[in-house]
Amino acid sequence: xxxxxxxxxxxxxxxxxxxxxxxxPMKGHSHVYWYRQLPEEGLKFMVYLQKExxxxxxxxxxxRFSAEFPKEGPSILRIQQVVRGDSAAYxxxxxxxxxxxxxxxxxxxxxGPGTRLTVL
Amino acid sequence: xxxxxxxEDQVNVAEGNPLxxxxxxxxxxxxxxxxxxxxxxxxxxxxxxxxxxxNLVKGSYGFEAEFNKSQTSFHLKKPSALVSDSAxxxxxxRDGSNTGKLIFGQGTxxxxxx
Numbered sequence: 001x002x003x004x005x006x007x008x009x010x011x012x013x014x015x016x017x018x019x020x021x022x023x024x025p026m027k028g029h030s031h032v033y034w035y036r037q038l039p040e041e042g043l044k045f046m047v048y049l050q051k052e053x054x055x056x057x058x059x060x061x062x063x064r065f066s067a068e069f070p071k072e073g074p075s076i077l078r079i080q081q082v083v084r085g086d087s088a089a090y091x092x093x094x095x096x097x098x099x100x101x102x103x104x105x106x107x108x109x110x111x112g113p114g115t116r117l118t119v120l
Numbered sequence: 121x122x123x124x125x126x127x128e129d130q131v132n133v134a135e136g137n138p139l140x141x142x143x144x145x146x147x148x149x150x151x152x153x154x155x156x157x158x159x160x161x162x163x164x165x166x167x168x169x170x171x172x173x174x175n176l177v178k179g180s181y182g183f184e185a186e187f188n189k190s191q192t193s194f195h196l197k198k199p200s201a202l203v204s205d206s207a208x209x210x211x212x213x214r215d216g217s218n219t220g221k222l223i224f225g226q227g228t229x230x231x232x233x234x
Contacts, residue, residue, distance in 0.1 A: 093222075111163040
């Protein structure tokens with residue numbers, strides 16, 4: 001069972017370009033979370049999606065950022081008109097369920113290797 | 121609002137010595153706590169979690185953590201450190217909503233010297 005996959009692993013964009021980051025969750029997982037890690041900082045929650053639905057986007061910047069998780073295919077985090085401040089590592093995590101089920105690993109989030117975005 | 125604090129940016133320990141990486145939390149309701157490890161240019165790997173039950177939680181690679189409700193702490197420990205344990209460690213608490221999102225501490229760099 002492959003883990004969470006993210007691509008590309010490294011992405012370089014010039015200011016004003018668009019960045020598309022892809023995340024394929026673990027097989028059977030329908031809950032996807034995106035986190036951002038700015039240099040010298042911890043991870044910050046961005047958005048939580050469940051197949052075809054955005055459940056919580058409270059951590060997403062209001063402009064230029066969007067996310068989707070279509071019925072078929074990977075989850076996409078899209079950043080339009082990138083700026084230097086968008087340079088960061090973007091991590092995706094997936095889980096089987098969102099709620100706590102004591103005694104099981106169902107709610108555990110498995111992380112992908114991340115996409116490191118550099119904006120020139 | 122839920123929050124997590126890791127008071128030390130870096131912890132240095134000699135190989136073979138015990139190590140402790142500190143974490144304190146603030147939650148409303150039951151705390152669901154996690155430790156993750158990040159090696160350079162890699163994603164996060166799950167180490168252990170506290171949901172309910174015994175205060176001493178055992179996890180991967182010989183790590184354990186002690187949940188202390190009165191001190192609102194969840195310190196990560198290992199009896200004998202290895203050089204290969206050198207990495208960035210994150211404590212996290214589950215958000216109080218039902219979404220499952222995690223709130224992370226700033227991270228603590230563990231440096232184990234031979």
